[in-house]
Amino acid sequence: MSDMNVAMVERYRNNFLKEVEHNVEEGDWVKMCMQCGVCSGSCPLGPYWDHPPQELFMMIRAGKREEVLTSTSMWMCTSCYNCIVRCPRELPITHIMHGLAHYAKRLGLAPKEQPTFKFSQHFWNNLVKKGRVNELKLGLSLYFMNGLVEGIKTSLNMAGIGLGMLKTKRMSPMEMIGGHSVKDTKGFHAMLKKAEEIEAARVEKYGKGS
């Protein structure tokens, strides 16, 4: 268990709803849910959610902290926004799903073998490096995210697609060497570092029980 997780358990005891309200993106909306279930019927990958959004919101209120934060469910969100336009209470459900996923990761509780957990982290790392996504390196790191043998299998499996992309110039081997970048990487990195610091300080403050 991460130190931050221990601190949060200590701080919020039996009030997981409060913890979510304080620390999860758009988390203060959760209490507005009236459990109508409309969102749960909206997810394109619905059959694969152990707990659809409505259920997650109920579990948050019931204090099922561990079950919610270790769940693979919010990692099944395709950001389709079906739920947002349908919810009678106008909850920003998509953002709450992203927020729960991020918070679970921050506390070290997220399911690390979950493929979208890995992809999302790879994507972020890739963009942070140079300010722009390098699709080739992102793709390669993705194929190899489950180890070398799996990676070679996936690469071979995907080779046809890569070839099609290469032929139509929608993929470039040059990306391996240099690749696209912002010019002001220094300012870019300083800016992100600052944003991360401010956010960490906010969470820290709640963790300490200000």
Next chain:
Amino acid sequence: MATKEYSFYPGCSSQEGASSSNYLVSVESMCEELDVKLNTIPDWNCCSASIGYCGGGELPRLTLSARNLALSEEHNPGQDVVATCAACWLATRETAERLGEDDDLMAETNQALAEAGLTFKNENKIRHMVEVLIDDFGYEELGKHVKKPLEGIKIAGYVGCQTNRPFGIEGESFENPKYLDKLVETLGAEPVENYEKKVSCCGGALAFSEPEKSQALIKEIIESAYDGGADMIVTPCPVCQMNVEVYQDKINAKYGTKFHIPVTYYSTLMSVAYGRSAKDSALGGQIIRAKQLEDIANK
């Protein structure tokens, strides 16, 4: 009409050698014909699309889009920001709205931006290219530029998710937006009526991490286009375009289907209909070639 100018946010997938570089080429041709000047935001960065949330917290992600907007205000003052990618548009517009509603977040964002010597004032509208076409031009005006009508082609307008929800195009419904169909008609082609999977999800970024689950969604999108008698599919979103085009062989292998349907951008259709060459319309960027469009372009 006088030249229209916009501040342009192209996004990562449009870069040279990237997956939707062909989109950008056709957009540029289309804009030349419409006398639209796109002023690219200098030194723009990735918006983190809808998938960077594992490593990126709320504030860092908002700051990414705020940096682009701040650069736009500085270098392209007073101009609406236009994005061609649905995910870019969404992330950027959401940022502007969120920061517009929350003064604390706005202050924190600007504190971070100050490290890069920037300030975000939240002064301009953030729009998708399709909005520009429909609101600033309108179908009638768009139709006037047609030199080679796309006669005899039946096209399924696949709108997808993020160009449609949560913002969508003004005056359109979430369930059955008509703008792509109207555009197809304007260009002289025939739209598929009642295309059932018009606003269904292709899996988005999860096509990478959950390929099988996403390909099951994509299969239905393509099947329903065939059911409507479509010769090709058109979309306003680079994620939709890529997902629906490139996995067809995989889907065929798994499900025994015989899919082979071109998936183009609205800008591809427009460039061809506006009389531009196959090259200017980026027809070479089709992994599944759009032969009917090639024939018209080469006429």
